[in-house]
Amino acid sequence: DIVMTQSPDSLAVSLGERATINCKSSQSVFYSSNNMNYLAWYQQKPGQPPKLLIYWASTRESGVPDRFSGSGSGTDFTLSISSLQAEDVAVYYCHQYYSSPYTFGQGTKLEIK
Amino acid sequence: QVQLVQSGAEVKKPGASVRVSCTASGYTFSSYYIQWVRQAPGQGLEWMGKINPSGGITSYAQKFQGRVTMTRDTSTSTVHMDLSSLRFEDTAVYYCARGAALAGGSDYFDSWGQGTLVTVSS
Numbered sequence: 510d511i512v513m514t515q516s517p518d519s520l521a522v523s524l525g526e527r528a529t530i531n532c533k534s535s536q537s538v539f540y541s542s543n544n545m546n547y548l549a550w551y552q553q554k555p556g557q558p559p560k561l562l563i564y565w566a567s568t569r570e571s572g573v574p575d576r577f578s579g580s581g582s583g584t585d586f587t588l589s590i591s592s593l594q595a596e597d598v599a600v601y602y603c604h605q606y607y608s609s610p611y612t613f614g615q616g617t618k619l620e621i622k
Numbered sequence: 623q624v625q626l627v628q629s630g631a632e633v634k635k636p637g638a639s640v641r642v643s644c645t646a647s648g649y650t651f652s653s654y655y656i657q658w659v660r661q662a663p664g665q666g667l668e669w670m671g672k673i674n675p676s677g678g679i680t681s682y683a684q685k686f687q688g689r690v691t692m693t694r695d696t697s698t699s700t701v702h703m704d705l706s707s708l709r710f711e712d713t714a715v716y717y718c719a720r721g722a723a724l725a726g727g728s729d730y731f732d733s734w735g736q737g738t739l740v741t742v743s744s
Contacts, residue, residue: 549730551667558717558734559667570732602667606729610683611657613667 511535511605515614521622528590530617532603537583540607547607550579550588552599553616559602563588595621624648626656626718626735633741639706642738644718651699652676655721657731658692658703660714670716673701676724708742715739 512535522528538547546566551559561570563579566586576591590597598621603614629643644656658670671682673692680692691704701718716738719731 545728547728551731558719558737559731560734561730561732564728564730564732604667604730609681610685611669611729613669616666 510610511538511608511612513603513605513612513614515601515603515617517617518615519618519620521620522590522593523622524595525592526622528593528597528619530588530601530603530619532581532586532588532614534584534586534605538605538607539583546582546586547605548579548581548586549604549606550577551602551604552597553602554599562601590619593619593621624720624733626720626733628716628718628735628738631739631741633743634708635744636708636710636742638708638742639704640708640740642703642705642716642718642740643700644703644735645698645700646675646720647699649720652696653725654723654727655729656692656694656701657719657721657729658690659717659719659731661717661737662711662714665714668714670703672721672729674724675699675701705740708740710742713740713742 514533516531548566550563553559567579578589580587600616600618625647627645652675655672657672673680675694694701718735720733721729
């Protein structure tokens with residue numbers, strides 16, 4: 510199984526500042542035949558299901574604000590929020606869909622400083 | 623718009639079985655995989671398996687092999703997830719989610735059900 514490890518476990522950022530969450534996979538999730546990284550990011554607010562933010566490591570889902578961006582390739586990935594808003598307080602998960610069983614990072618809790 | 627609506631909360635005793643249902647609307651049901659993911663209280667996300675609603679073919683995580691069964695009813699656009707031999711540690715919120723398009727897509731999960739709390743308690 511591919512193990513997904515996020516860092517940090519929790520993060521406090523001031524409003525308007527940048528937040529950065531890292532995700533590392535135990536093996537590459539890059540598929541050379543189509544040049545794609547099989548990595549997604551989700552946001553989960555309390556009492557709600559996860560919401561897809563980013564797929565293919567850097568493609569923003571329709572309707573997701575452009576302050577959210579994803580980057581990285583192979584085994585190292587980053588989710589960035591360029592200017593933190595109050596509504597961004599949530600837990601964020603990375604997810605590899607490269608191979609079964611699909612696996613998730615342990616989550617990063619983002620709070621306001 | 624795509625909607626996945628799940629059945630209500632359940633309380634079960636250890637050793638019993640539970641069925642959680644997920645009814646899809648707003649898209650062609652048979653054209654996308656349905657995935658199941660669970661989340662224990664205060665914990666992260668765990669993938670359980672998926673079903674092809676068109677042919678009914680399933681793929682389960684090794685951890686749940688032998689205990690989980692996923693089926694579909696195309697007449698009602700509903701997928702069922704049955705989990706047997708319940709243990710206390712199966713207490714969790716169970717989510718269905720839409721995955722890859724059968725015509726050629728990949729399994730990121732773009733729409734989720736609201737979740738169903740299954741509590742295993744004696």
